[in-house]
Amino acid sequence: MSLDVASVRFAYRRTPVLEGVDLRVAEGGFCALLGPNGSGKSTLTKIIARVLSPASGTVSFGGRDLLAAPRREHARVVAYVPQSGATPFEQTVREAVLLGRTPHIGLRPTRRDWETVDAAIERLGLSELADRPLSQLSGGQAQRVLIARALAQRPRVLLLDEPTSALDLRYQIETLQLVRAVTREEGVTALIAIHDLNHAAHFCDQAVLLDGGRVVADGPPSEAFDAAVLSRVYGLDVRVSRGETGVEVRPAALETVTGVSAAPTESV
């Protein structure tokens, strides 16, 4: 089984955003969607989450067409973590996570639903905050609530749209560790739109680099990160170093300032 995206095209009015994107993520894989601002990572995530409809192309999971399925059925397979979840109304953490059960519940949540909700809260380390209103949480805590909501959805595919951009370093790392653990332990397929190349390299099994609505690199991070390609895509001279801890990307400008590079460096 795998998540397959085939020749997906999308345009906002006349502006093309995705121009035929193909990618495959193996079941249980953790894939990073990389690329500069405007490269189409968020758009692709939203298309798979069915927030947006593509002009053409298909998305399927395990051979099943996700775009044609009824919304509720799709939502039982795919969960989506948006960038932020500001809400105009007061809600407790538990109520917010319960929203993840929306595609599963009928008129009222059952005991099982609540168990799932509490398990998700527990998993994100939010138990102490379970009855706090969202407005009293920090940005990092609020982000974890959104992830807990997605986990409560019990999805097979987890989509995250730049979940770490508003978090401090500790929460960034914790979030990525958590998503990786979910993929490892529960076989959930995860796709994360993310900016930090090094985090992607460290946590993800697969890196997909988007540029101008096309895939320009796809593969394990150590293979997909190519100094020449990255420099071109980001319009910034970067160096890629491969060491024992994995692949690492640094802007060349910083390299010359610090002037330190223990590992062999592949230059442009």
Add this chain to the structure above:
Amino acid sequence: MRQRHSRAALLAATVAVALCAAACGTVVNEESDENDDGGARDGSLTVVDDAGRTVELEGPAERAVVLNSYGNEFAQAIGAGDRVVGYDRVSASRLPYLEISDDEIVSEDLQEINYEAVVELDPDVFILPRNGAWQDASEQLESFGIPVVVATAWDFEVFHETVELLGEVFGEPEGAQRVSGFYDEIFEVVSERVAGTDPVRVYWETEQPYLTGLPGSGFDQIIVAAGGENIFGDLDTGGDEQAETTVDPAAILERDPEVVVHEFGPSADPTGQERFDTLADELTGRAGWQDLSAVGDDRVFVTNGWATSGLSKAIGALYLASWLHPDAFADVEPGDYLARWVEDFQQADFPGDDAYIQRVG
């Protein structure tokens, strides 16, 4: 949640059943020996009211609720004031001589009527003008057997009909005749004397600055009747007897009226001198008004609507005619007519016409 849904459904069902039941229960009135509470009434009476409705009354009204101050003036004038038991708040404030107490008031205006208070007063008839909520009133009072009669005493056009209608309702045909006769008498005096005179240009302002009567309005009609010419008489908007509009201040200067009248809201309370003075300053102080013929010739008048709109504006017509054609009316004292209206018809004390009408410059 499922329980809560069923609870909502249950609630809905209960309410529905209750509503149906309320509409369905058969209530039998206890038979009584007498068919009505009065017993000694003169028998049935049928009138056609101002809305064209045919209304059955059990007889001349002995207890009536009358809304609108002009309606109450008429009821008082025909000699039926003692049979009015309920009023609106505006009548109470405009007509203090009727000594209306708070428990006789059934509404603030002509729309939001306290039907319970009406029922409490146990009237034989409920009378209100056609701009009141008479449709609602007749529905609400139907189950209490209180008939609603529409009589529009403020309307210049239907003066005779209204007085006659009230005369029928209260069983006071002679009183109604007297009031109608007084009205006709005044208009005879006016038309006799203005015949053959040249029209004088008049600007008649009501309540609000620059609000004036248009052709078709009662004010326009008394201007014409008094031998005047409404300076806005050419603005024919096809309006009816209430047609009023706010005019461009500059248009008044252009049309240069020879006589200006400002009538403010009616109140039988003698108007304080301060109000006349304030209005005089306000009027003559308006930009460009110093050059108006009316101001130059000292022919600006301020009046209390209770006097000049009294008796369906007949009194106003007489005063206006005397101002427009002072020579022709040299031997007529309009104040005498006002005194008769106040003392003989309204049974109120007359403090002199200076208390209601003044030449202010």
Add this chain to the structure above:
Amino acid sequence: MKPPSGGPATATRPSSPEPAAEQERRERQDRSGSWSRRLRSRGAWTGRPAVLWAGSVLSVLVVTWCVTAGTTDAGLLDVWRAVRLAVFGGVLTEDFAQTYSVIINLRLPRVLLAFAAGAALSLAGVVMQGLLRNPLVSPFTLGVSPAAAFGAALAILLTGGSAGSGSTLVIGSALGTALGVSALVLGLASAKAMSAATLLLLGIALTQLFEAMTAALQFVADENTLQAIVRWTFGSVNDAGWNDVLVVGACTVAALPLLLWFSRDLNAIAFAGDDAAKSLGVNVTAVRVGLIVVSVVLAAVVVSFCGVIGFVGLVGPHIARLAIGADHRYLLPFSFVTGGLLLVVADTVGRTVLAPSVVPVGIVVAFIGAPVFINLILTRRAAQ
């Protein structure tokens, strides 16, 4: 999942009524939390059905009490006697005839109409606020009330005042215009994918337009019609009849279960937003259009029968939200109660405070609602 006997009670818990275990767990987990928060949070979970029940019982009591209040003296016994007589039939004694008629034909319909109208506006307000994700929105945001007022004013003017404000013609004209304008707003908004911002802006534009048009009608109106038009612009239940109660009541009572059915989707849209709600399997556009139509029909029916009663649709939901939380499964039925109570109390105050004069309910409700609302906002801020 951990077996119940093993780890902390957390793994197998809640919604099952285990207050002791729950409290114990909380105290273990929330050692750092303050007492007040713990009390409040527990209240939020276990107290909501109780709050709902208390609200329903209170409504019945208040409605009954309001029927006894008024110019004519009538006690609870009289009310009971009159209602029993009306429901089961019987012989109406002469000395009771007037009280009976006052209760059955004047008071009961007006109290029930006020309750139904308040409940309907409050329900519609909850739905609009949730769907547009904006707590400042009311059922009239899309221009329902000025449109209805314009329709009513036009009918009153064209008939020269011979059609009273309660006539079928005026009600029909108001309803038709309100629904027509709402359809127009929705139609125009569909060109912009029904976004909340577009709906709000179109609503504001049409509100301004129709207010101006109604003002223009008032300007050309004469003595015969002006008062009826003006009266329309502040709502009143003074002329309530059983037919009004039936129509408004039936719409309101039918709307509640319908809206409850969609409370799950409403929660997703209101709390998670359009994008996340779509990813949660909600057909956002269809739900939004459908529920807005329900809300607009409710508001239009109320406005057509009672005139423009503002504020309830804004304040009713807020009072309910502060009392029972924002979860629509509880919020919808409770706002039904708060809106109904608010209007019934306002109307009772209106007909007793200056008795025998009657102050239109639309005016009173603003006088009562505004301070209540301000107080709720301020105390809520202080608590945080």
